[in-house]
Amino acid sequence: MAPQNRKSGDPARSLALLWRSQEPASRRRGKPGLSVDRIVAAATELADAEGLDALSMRRVAEALDVGTMSLYTYVPGKGELIDLMVDSAYADLDTSDRSGTWRERLHRIAHANRDLYIRHPWMLQTVTMRLLGPHLIAKYDHELSAVDGLGLSEVEMDSTVSLVNGYVESTARQTVNSEGLARDSGMDDQQWWKTADPLLARLIDDSRYPTAARVGVAVGTAHQAVYEADHEFTFGLERVLDGVQVLVDARSSGVGAPGHA
Amino acid sequence: MAPQNRKSGDPARSLALLWRSQEPASRRRGKPGLSVDRIVAAATELADAEGLDALSMRRVAEALDVGTMSLYTYVPGKGELIDLMVDSAYADLDTSDRSGTWRERLHRIAHANRDLYIRHPWMLQTVTMRLLGPHLIAKYDHELSAVDGLGLSEVEMDSTVSLVNGYVESTARQTVNSEGLARDSGMDDQQWWKTADPLLARLIDDSRYPTAARVGVAVGTAHQAVYEADHEFTFGLERVLDGVQVLVDARSSGVGAPGHA
DNA sequence: CACTGGCCCGTACGCCCTACGGAACCAGCA
DNA sequence: TGCTGGTTCCGTAGGGCGTACGGGCCAGTG
Numbered sequence: 274m275a276p277q278n279r280k281s282g283d284p285a286r287s288l289a290l291l292w293r294s295q296e297p298a299s300r301r302r303g304k305p306g307l308s309v310d311r312i313v314a315a316a317t318e319l320a321d322a323e324g325l326d327a328l329s330m331r332r333v334a335e336a337l338d339v340g341t342m343s344l345y346t347y348v349p350g351k352g353e354l355i356d357l358m359v360d361s362a363y364a365d366l367d368t369s370d371r372s373g374t375w376r377e378r379l380h381r382i383a384h385a386n387r388d389l390y391i392r393h394p395w396m397l398q399t400v401t402m403r404l405l406g407p408h409l410i411a412k413y414d415h416e417l418s419a420v421d422g423l424g425l426s427e428v429e430m431d432s433t434v435s436l437v438n439g440y441v442e443s444t445a446r447q448t449v450n451s452e453g454l455a456r457d458s459g460m461d462d463q464q465w466w467k468t469a470d471p472l473l474a475r476l477i478d479d480s481r482y483p484t485a486a487r488v489g490v491a492v493g494t495a496h497q498a499v500y501e502a503d504h505e506f507t508f509g510l511e512r513v514l515d516g517v518q519v520l521v522d523a524r525s526s527g528v529g530a531p532g533h534a
Numbered sequence: 535m536a537p538q539n540r541k542s543g544d545p546a547r548s549l550a551l552l553w554r555s556q557e558p559a560s561r562r563r564g565k566p567g568l569s570v571d572r573i574v575a576a577a578t579e580l581a582d583a584e585g586l587d588a589l590s591m592r593r594v595a596e597a598l599d600v601g602t603m604s605l606y607t608y609v610p611g612k613g614e615l616i617d618l619m620v621d622s623a624y625a626d627l628d629t630s631d632r633s634g635t636w637r638e639r640l641h642r643i644a645h646a647n648r649d650l651y652i653r654h655p656w657m658l659q660t661v662t663m664r665l666l667g668p669h670l671i672a673k674y675d676h677e678l679s680a681v682d683g684l685g686l687s688e689v690e691m692d693s694t695v696s697l698v699n700g701y702v703e704s705t706a707r708q709t710v711n712s713e714g715l716a717r718d719s720g721m722d723d724q725q726w727w728k729t730a731d732p733l734l735a736r737l738i739d740d741s742r743y744p745t746a747a748r749v750g751v752a753v754g755t756a757h758q759a760v761y762e763a764d765h766e767f768t769f770g771l772e773r774v775l776d777g778v779q780v781l782v783d784a785r786s787s788g789v790g791a792p793g794h795a
Numbered sequence: 796c797a798c799t800g801g802c803c804c805g806t807a808c809g810c811c812c813t814a815c816g817g818a819a820c821c822a823g824c825a
Numbered sequence: 826t827g828c829t830g831g832t833t834c835c836g837t838a839g840g841g842c843g844t845a846c847g848g849g850c851c852a853g854t855g
Contacts, residue, residue, distance in 0.1 A: 284715060288730060292737045307802085329842060340804035342844080351843065398661075400711055405734060414746035421745050427752030428766075435708075436701070436770050443700030450661055454545060469549060473666060476553045484682050485675035491688030505689075509697050516777030568833080590811060601835040603813080608833095612812065 284404060286349050287356035291406035307339060309347045313357045317393070320358065324453075325395035328355075355399055360406030362393050368415035375521070376514055378419035383441050383510050390445035394453070397446050420517075424524035433517055440513045444506050463497055545665060547610050548617035552667035568600060570608045574618045578654070581619065585714075586656035589616075616660055621667030623654050629676035636782070637775055639680035644702050644771050651706035655714070658707050681778075685785035694778055701774050705767050724758055 290309070315336045320328045330351055334341040348354045366385055371378070390396055403409075416434045425433065451462055460468065479486045551570070576597045581589045591612055595602040609615045627646055632639070651657055677695045686694065712723055721729065740747045 284718075284726070285729070288733065330844080331842075334804095342804050342806095342846095343802075345844070346802060346804095398659075400659075400714060403708075403711065403715075405730070410738060410743055410746055414743035417745040417749050427749045428756045429769075431749050431753045432766060432770050433773070435705075436773055439701055439704030439708075439770075440697070443704050444696075447696075447700075453661060457545075465545070468546070469666070472549065477668075477671060482671055482675035484678040485671055488678050488688045488692050489674075492692045495689045505693060508690075509693050509700075512694070512697055512777040512781055513774065514777070515780040516773035516775070519776040519780070520773055591813080592811075595835095603815095603836080604834045606813075607835095 283349065283353065284401075287353045287404055288406075290348070290353060290357060291360055291404065307337065307343060307347060309357065311337065312344055312347055312354065313361050316354055317358050317361065320395040321393055325355075325398045328395070330354075356401060356404050356406075359396060359399055359401065360404070360408050362389065362396060363406070363408035363412050365389060365392075366408075366412055366415075368411045371415075371418060375419055375423055376518070379437050379514060379517070380510065382416055382419060383437055386438065386441045387445050387506065390442065391448065394449040397442065397449060423521050425521070429520065429524075433520070436517070437510075437513060440509065444502075444509065448502050448506075466493060544610065544614065548614045548665055549667075551609070551614060551618060552621055552665065568598065568604060568608060570618065572598065573605055573608055573615065574622050577615055578619050578622065581656040582654055586616075586659045589656070591615075617662060617665050617667075620657060620660055620662065621665065621669050623650065623657060624667070624669035624673050626650060626653075627669075627673055627676075629672045632676075632679060636681050636684060637779070640698050640775060640778070641771065643677055643680060644698055647699065647702045648706050648767065651703065652709065655710040658703065658710055684782050686782070690781065690785075694781070697778070698771075698774060701770065705763075705770065709763050709767075727754060 312333065316328060316333045319332060319336060328351075330344055331341050333354075334344055337344075344354075348357070366389060370381070373381070413434075416438070417430055420430050420433050454465070455462055477486075573594065577589060577594045580593060580597060589612075591605055592602050594615075595605055598605075605615075609618070627650060631642070634642070674695075677699070678691055681691050681694050715726070716723055738747075
């Protein structure tokens, strides 16, 4: 029903812009009126409200009451704009609270990241999420510090943080996707399954997929209950943190950090 | 440098098509020449080779030596076509091997899924990945069966499978993204960092982000070594499975399955 | 005052998806 | 044999999109 892609801008250009935009941005001549920050803000607002599909240079320009091509004075292209939007979004994260145990901290970080993705669902549709902008590096440092001093090797620290972030990302993606489907089809998640169920029941040979059938029903009724996605998120997160715990215990009980991972 | 979006087709239509396409597809009159399967195959080939960005109805039609609009006789639109491509891709997975312990089986499943994503990187760019086609349900059933009979509740089984799949998805995404960046910029991953490093060194106040700086260097040199992404993938996977192990141990040691998750 | 360089943007090109209506084709029947 | 009506195919056209290009505007300088 709609297109499907996504790339990022030229990495070198984006990187330059990312860090240069820190400057006061006070240029020489003319009255700016426009600025990188204003463009990024408008684009983010649009993407938040209508999704990355609706983000077009034309519409951003309209929102700013400006000609489309004017944007290109500040931003090389759409890809680079998205790179800027991503790093700018990371600025919302708190990177100062370093209290609590490593487990509490990872827990807090996971929830904060999840909230961020839900506030800016379009972030999950960008290819990069890896371009080292000023705010991303602050985020990275903050997250690493949560698992520092536990006896883990550097590479293990990185892996651990990636593990937690990966979990958050994948669950957030699921949440956002199902909300998106709900919006598109005008149907609630439950309504959708109530519609699809009879259809599927006619098509699927239940005896061929007994486990799927059994679990599917149980999951369906569970989701229907008061328990929200939040409970499931936290449950899975605890599993992930249990896995980290095993590693931490192993490292802190005598075995020195190995050479690699 | 390129656009960025992605939606899926009308769920109801996709669902119907998904299951109908199982039929012999032998229609009544006229010579078909074209068919849903042929279209899906051509589209998949194109997306595999050039990415989801390059997938357009025009190009698929060209590849089939057919007018663009002819495709619409068999497929309602591009979104639904992508839904079909996704389920068709899942057909590659082996869903018969049920040997080994739950841990061995999840390990095998994780690697198989990872391979699939790397073979079909465009799958990571689709929004749905959740539309219950014939092959997806076979996959789901197969994966659930790996954690069946361990004392886990149904919802816990679902969460566990999601957990592993989420991990695989997020690491595959990282791998694919960095390969994509490499292709686009014509630079190797190492080359890229060698280029960016001096630039970043000038911009970033290392003392502000001591942990990130230290870990970044270690990770960089580790990646540079013979150790491949595969090692890191397996390491993280073991952490995830450790977390599952904790849950399994808890459930098999007397505590009955709880009401929820 | 003339100039220059940054800002702004109208036009145009090439690509995309797809609604619509008509052409080509062929099985079966009269 | 000739017709007919459903099927398959596709040309045209309309509305988006990103962005290359070149020109107009104006503040401040020399």
